[in-house]
Amino acid sequence: MCRETKVVVVGGGVLGTSAAIHLLRAGVGHVTLVERDGVAQGTSGAGAGFVAPWSLGSPDECGAEEAALADYAIDFYRELNAARPEAPYRQRGCLWMAQTERDWPSVERRHTEGPADSRIVEPEEIEKLTGGVVRAAGILRGVYHPSSAQISAERATRALAALFAAEGGTLRERTPVRGLVVEDGRIAGVDTAHGRIEADRVVIAAGAWTNAVLAELGQSLPIAPIAVSRIVTEPLGMPGDLPLLFVKALDSGLKKSIWVREEDGRLMFGANYDTPSRLTFIEDGVPERFDQVDLDGVLEVKRAAETLTTAIPALVEYKSFRIKHGAPCYTVDGRAIVGALPGVGNLYVMAGCNEQGVTHGPGFGRVIAETIAAGGSDFVDAAVWSPGRFEGEPQSPREVAAAL
Incomplete structure (x- = not known):
């Protein structure tokens, strides 16, 4: 009788839980998901929850492969919501808006190079689509993607972990990984704070801590963990059918769009932004927790949002707020790193989400599962995310950050 294959996934964020559930359903054998803290207590807990083409990226950083991932995620999260209602899902579309003519060219690309159902919308329709949250007087025009969706990244990740366990997977929270076990050049397991877990395959999906896990093997990925902060207001009675909002406003001083969404009647x-805290994890290393991130980034987000009050008055109408911090990892080409890691047999990585992990995570989970189960994926051409593609490119986190 053949021994059952054992697979360990390290990391309980959206990438790790997506890999775990896909591996389990692919029938690869016994699957164990190991998380140092609790599920979704890292960057996924601060995820914005966009499920949309490009997400926070741009057309220059995404190709047909990423478009396929976005389409897959929309269906995946809809099905997750049907199975686990605690993971909310709303397909209310996405609005990209320009405040001035100077902002319009980059927003217009969301239409000319966007999904087939995208269309240009004028200020009056924008105000109607948002239930008055966005005022026509503060917007030049916009582009609407009706098929885009939104989820709660934190709740969806927890629901995925719960579904994984309910379907027969082993979930081990509060289990820090202390090292990787390699025998004869191949992965043999992971050493944890509670003992060794034997494994024939290991998937590292540890987000900003990925290189810390790989360090003892002399391995590292060319990723830069960038600190991000989100502001969540008190309940303001925001409509639950509010589309995702992106406002391009160069007059705010920010190069990229400000994004706004509803969550439980609140604004998130x-x-x-470009402040010293953005690079704090590159200069000082990634801490075990994100609760001591400097607040200059939060102040910059608040300042920029206040320049949009003619468009979205609610951005200055809140009285209290809380903060969520995360550290999405970026790559020099804006594409993730997914696949077998050269140098160690049967070791796989999922990293460098470029702040698009929610949109791309389910598809990456499918790619990893098909790669391990069948030796390759027929879903998309996964070579574009190959871990070995960076020869001659910046390697250290500081070099990668400088190249962004």
């Missing part, structure tokens, strides 16, 4: 918003 954020942006990419």
Whole structure:
């Protein structure tokens, strides 16, 4: 009788839980998901929850492969919601908006290079689509993607872990990985704080801590963990059918869009910013917790949001708020790193989400599962995410961050 294959997935975020459930359903053998803390207590707990083409990326950083991942995620999260109602799912579309003519060219690309159902919308329709949350007087025009969806990244990740366990997987929270076990050049298991777990295959999906897990093998990935902060207001009675909102406003001082969404009647918003705290994990290393991140980034997001009050008055109407911090990892080409890691047999990685892990995570989980189960994926051409593609490119986190 053949011995059952054992697979261990390290990391309880959206990438790790997606890999675990896909591996289990692919019938690869016994699957164990190991998480240092609790599921979704890292960057996935601060995820914005966009399920949309490009997400926070741009057309220059995404190809047909990423478009296929976005389409897959929309169906995947809808089915997850049907199986686990605690994972909310709403397909209310996404609005990309320009505040001035100077902002319009980059927003217009969301239409000219966007999904087939995208269309240009004028300010009056934008105000109607958002139930008055966005005021026509503050917007030049926009682009609407009706098929885009939104989830709660934290709740969806927890629901995936619960579904994985309910379907027969082994979930081990509060189990820090202390090292990887390699025998004869191949992975043989993981050493944890509670003992060794034998494995024939290991998938590392540890987010910003991925290189810390790989370090003892002399391995590292060319990723840069970038600190991000999101602001969540008190309940403001925001409509539950509010589309995802992206506002391009160069006059705010930010190069990229400010994003806004509804969550439990609250507003959740954020942006990419250039402040010292953004690079804190590169300069000082990634801590075990994100609760001591400097707040200059939060202040910059607040300042930028306040410049949009003619468009979205609610961005200054809240009285209290809380903060969520995360550390999505970026790559020099804007594409993730997914596949077998050269140098160690049967060791796989999922890293470098480029702040698009929610949209791309389910598809990456499928790619990893098909690669391990069948030796390759017929879903998409996974070579574009190959871990070995960076020869001659910046390698250290500082070099990668400088190249972004």
